[in-house]
Amino acid sequence: MKNYNAFQNRALGNPSAIAIKTDAKEITYEALDLLINLISNQLESKGISHGEIVGVYMNPGISYIATILAINKSGAVFMPMEPSLPIKRLSLILNKVFPRVIITDKGLFGELDRKLTSENIERYSNVMLVDVLNHQTTWFDAKEGRESYSSATPNDESNSCYLFYTSGSTGEPKAIEGTVDGLDHFIKWEIAEFNITENTKIPLLAPLSFDVSLRDIFVPLYAGGTVLIPDADLKYKVSEFINWISINNINHIHMVPSFFRLVTSELKLNNLLESTPWTVNNILLAGEPLFYSDVSAWRECEGSDTNLVNLYGPSETSLAKLFFRIGDSTGKDKEIVPLGRPIPGSHIMIIKNGSECRSGEIGEIFIQTGYRSKGYYGDKELTDAKFVITNSSGEFGDIVFKTGDLAKTTDDGLIQFVGRQDNMIKINGNRVELQELEGALSAYKPIEQAIVTVINNNQFEPELALYYVAEYEIDIAQLKQYLSEILPAYMFPSYFIKLQAIPLNFNGKVDRKALPQPPKQVDNSLFAPCEGEVECLIESIWKDVLKLDSVGRDTSFFTIGGSSLKAIQIISRIQKEFHVLIKLAHFFAKPMIKDLAMHVNKTPVQ
The missing domain is CATH 3.30.300.30 (ANL, C-terminal domain)
Structure with missing residues (x-):
């Protein structure tokens, strides 16, 4: 309940402030609180109690944020289930976790029902539909005579808060069980460290199935600021995304380095900062290695007005536990930006063969913090293997998490990432x-x-x-x-x-x-030449993004080095060239130049 209480304090203090804004609608703190209470009361009426799991099958939007806050208020645990999840993966998750209730909205219920039926998953007796527009909730197909549960009890700092699934080394995804206190600790740290206020506007960019989406949501709502939710397709239109940032006066962003590179490239390629005011004060980067070449490229097009910050921390330790303000720090292009130093309440050790490493010696990162997750839901063996008891305790607790990441300590005390010790x-x-x-x-x-x-x-x-x-x-x-x-x-x-x-x-x-290296270039004689202006323009885009001398009109994108990130780049370039948006799913289903050209020719210009 701690997370909801922080929001409620803001709702009481400034009820008319805008809490969430999408391209289609916005909602005040007061109205959002009413919706949260509506959902929370319905959960309590069904006996949803302390620690029970509630699945949330929704896309990013007001409904989703209201729902996870309502679940938090009730003392239950929310588990995001993005509609874009492959059906087999959704089936695997539901058969392992068995949420007591699934909450969705009217537009998604039919799709959810079809997925559950096709996978022979027993129909959940309690499915709640949330209707934001009419401020209503509806229970669908609730069975009578269901076992009675006591009313919800308030959450406390040690209680579970959320479940997020991530890739697993056993061949199946694993669920990380986060806590109320772990989330609360990080959010309060970020607010204090970066002076987040009621004037702060933060976009929700991370996928809902990724725990860092909680930063995009809870940081602004704790501080009385605004969560901005872009249109689902906006990330494929990078230049329009940059314009959206400016129009909405967004001033604080969490971003993965790969997408940061796309934004930087677009800014440089089209000199967008000459015509688009840049309103962002802080860009917090996390999720993968950040290189000094990324920093240099950014400085070339934007200068040093925006604070770049590198964050590090696995989901198992509740969001980030190390940070580094890059400032005027410099390094070689291929050098990884340091992970920095631990945030308050966290202790970092570099361990090799059971002993702490000297400065410059490479070892595994161990994180000791009282604000960690509870481990892997339903997998005590893996939890015990990764979360180990240490002889030292005090303010950081007596358990350390073995990250599997390799690092070293620099002469000035910074943690420097080196790589992974596993797959x-x-x-x-x-x-x-x-x-x-x-x-x-x-x-x-x-x-x-x-x-x-x-x-x-x-x-x-x-x-x-x-x-x-x-x-x-x-x-x-x-x-x-x-x-x-x-x-x-x-x-x-x-x-x-x-x-x-x-x-x-x-x-x-x-x-x-x-193992042989993948071929950098396929024999040109195997390529069928492009036909028509549209195909040839798309071919030019492919060659530029894939760094190839030639490609064929009937060659699959995935046989010549295509990836999801490169697909996003190509989609963005096609949208800019032809004013036609190609969905990522369509691109994957029809990954040839001739098919994309046919789609462009048949689709009305936007």
């Missing part, structure tokens, strides 16, 4: 466990054996390469369709490489170092 990487800020992807690919019948590795290109953006053994050639489009049903798009490989056999070392283990 987990970050793609566009999202965790990807290579074992989970390998497991999904190995289950595909035409593939006899699958190995996935990481390819680091010269844009510092890691990409995934699939090496596989199969008796016959595989239809990549069919494989992509299979993957789209079980995995999010950011986990799709960019390269598909067929081998006669997977190389092994002397011990009989996979020799990843012996």
